[in-house]
Amino acid sequence: MIQKAFRLVCFALLGSLILTAIGCSRGSGSGELVMMIEKRIPTFDPRVSSDSAAERMRQLIFNGLTRKNANFDPVPDLAERFEADPEFRTFTFHLKSGIRFHNDKLLTSLDVKYTFETMMATDFASDKKAEFIRELRSIEVKDPQTIIFHCNNPFPGFPNAILPIGIIPEGTTAQQAKQPVGTGPFRFESYGEDQEVVLAAFEKYFEGAPTIKSLRIKIVPDNSTRESEIRKGSVDLAINADFDPITVESLQKSEGIKVELIDGTNITHLGVNLKDPILRDVRVRQALAYSIDREAIIRNILRSQARPARSILPPSQWAFEGAATNYEYNPARAASLLDQAGYKEKAGGPRLKLRLNTSTLSISRKIGEAMQEQLRLAGIALDLQPLERQKLTQDMNEGNYQLYLNTSVGGNQSTDIFKFVYSVNSIPPNGQNRMRYNNAELEKLLIESQSATRDRQKQIFSEIQKILATDLPQIYLWYPSTIVVHSGRVQNLKLEPSGDWRVVREVRINEK
Numbered sequence: 001m002i003q004k005a006f007r008l009v010c011f012a013l014l015g016s017l018i019l020t021a022i023g024c025s026r027g028s029g030s031g032e033l034v035m036m037i038e039k040r041i042p043t044f045d046p047r048v049s050s051d052s053a054a055e056r057m058r059q060l061i062f063n064g065l066t067r068k069n070a071n072f073d074p075v076p077d078l079a080e081r082f083e084a085d086p087e088f089r090t091f092t093f094h095l096k097s098g099i100r101f102h103n104d105k106l107l108t109s110l111d112v113k114y115t116f117e118t119m120m121a122t123d124f125a126s127d128k129k130a131e132f133i134r135e136l137r138s139i140e141v142k143d144p145q146t147i148i149f150h151c152n153n154p155f156p157g158f159p160n161a162i163l164p165i166g167i168i169p170e171g172t173t174a175q176q177a178k179q180p181v182g183t184g185p186f187r188f189e190s191y192g193e194d195q196e197v198v199l200a201a202f203e204k205y206f207e208g209a210p211t212i213k214s215l216r217i218k219i220v221p222d223n224s225t226r227e228s229e230i231r232k233g234s235v236d237l238a239i240n241a242d243f244d245p246i247t248v249e250s251l252q253k254s255e256g257i258k259v260e261l262i263d264g265t266n267i268t269h270l271g272v273n274l275k276d277p278i279l280r281d282v283r284v285r286q287a288l289a290y291s292i293d294r295e296a297i298i299r300n301i302l303r304s305q306a307r308p309a310r311s312i313l314p315p316s317q318w319a320f321e322g323a324a325t326n327y328e329y330n331p332a333r334a335a336s337l338l339d340q341a342g343y344k345e346k347a348g349g350p351r352l353k354l355r356l357n358t359s360t361l362s363i364s365r366k367i368g369e370a371m372q373e374q375l376r377l378a379g380i381a382l383d384l385q386p387l388e389r390q391k392l393t394q395d396m397n398e399g400n401y402q403l404y405l406n407t408s409v410g411g412n413q414s415t416d417i418f419k420f421v422y423s424v425n426s427i428p429p430n431g432q433n434r435m436r437y438n439n440a441e442l443e444k445l446l447i448e449s450q451s452a453t454r455d456r457q458k459q460i461f462s463e464i465q466k467i468l469a470t471d472l473p474q475i476y477l478w479y480p481s482t483i484v485v486h487s488g489r490v491q492n493l494k495l496e497p498s499g500d501w502r503v504v505r506e507v508r509i510n511e512k
Helices: 002-025 052-061 109-120 223-231 245-252 282-291 294-300 331-340 362-377 389-398 417-422 440-449 454-471 501-506
Strands: 032-037 066-068 074-076 079-084 090-095 136-143 146-151 186-192 196-201 214-219 237-239 257-262 267-272 306-308 352-359 380-387 403-408 474-480 482-487
Touching: 032 223, 052 186, 052 196, 052 501, 074 079, 090 109, 109 136, 109 146, 223 245, 237 501, 245 257, 245 482, 267 282, 282 331, 282 362, 282 380, 282 454, 282 474, 294 306, 294 362, 294 474, 352 362, 352 389, 362 380, 362 403, 380 389, 389 403, 417 440, 417 454, 440 454
Parallel strands: 032 214, 032 237, 352 380, 352 403
Antiparallel strands: 066 074, 079 090, 090 146, 136 146, 186 196, 196 214, 237 482, 257 482, 267 403, 267 474, 306 474
């Protein structure tokens, strides 16, 4: 009996040692980093989607002709240098030599031309076309390392407008959505749809191969599961993974887990369908803005992990206008505006009813419920419609909503966001004017901004922000903090305000 018990104990100890060895095997010189993302990836094609998940993949797999620096200004990336003619109608890019794609093909000007011309094709749907539809006249290949873009009008913002367009090899259009090939620091290996993406270090990367040899990105839509993954050590790093703010507070107190928060530049907003018979009345939109207590939501639901927003631009952006109309919580003002719009107070019923489309994330549900209660106090009944991300984005693009809740990632660091989101020429599929906004005065200012001096541009963008603050095609809510959660294995991690994933290239793994 004693011998039998002894054998059982030995087997148990042996099993424990085996499990421990299995659990530690990833950290024993494997060079693998495991990250986490909160939603599925609709496409890997860098010419197509501005969805945040797709953009994070672009930052790992692709390079553009330009990239942004710490001041959000465009600087050369695949280009060694670029210059414009005095009128800003012609832009010449000189490519760095010796850059290779993941398929070992050398980058040339023909690949750049192919990337842009396929994106601009009439049968190719892309949000990223908005900047170029009216402006880009032709593309000229001068030699294998020199490419020239000719614009119809002055376009000084061109080097910035091309930032989100990853360059692909000539002839690879058909494969890019599912089998992407770029020049980036990581090359694509596999994608288990709705499960994980596996990337490998590109040893021939023109700026030097990443220290990380293998990068695995788990797709984990559920907040509790994301928390479990980081706690048990099966995920090393999560950058803006939409953790519930209470989860972030809990993780901050956990041994062996580091949580870093910095002021972010992304923006959470309500999109407003301006074709809707109720919401096309600006007084109703302004009443909505006055009915939302942003400070209370930031304090009680977001746990102070955000800052109130009054412009689509973050305060650190050079053209930010702090004097635009600010809609602080004012139920009395909201009621007055609704009275003026003809939605009088009713005994036993709401003044009007609206529908808010949100994602299925728990934090979106909590925000929606808080707004529902706040608007109820103003006499507005708000019906919440949680949707899977793909359906939410589809409805946003097709105008199948009254209100939507969304966070825009990265693009608002540049003044080009005004054209991309508010120009009448940027209605999907040619941009992200999902509100169907049309303002002739704003269009004139956008055209003037293309050839104006920097001082005049600042005046123009100030006026644009004031117009938007009055018209409210979007109701700005807050700038979420950039939140990075990681294990002790992660070293040399540099935070970036928008949560840019390019920082992963510099990460090192502590295998001890």
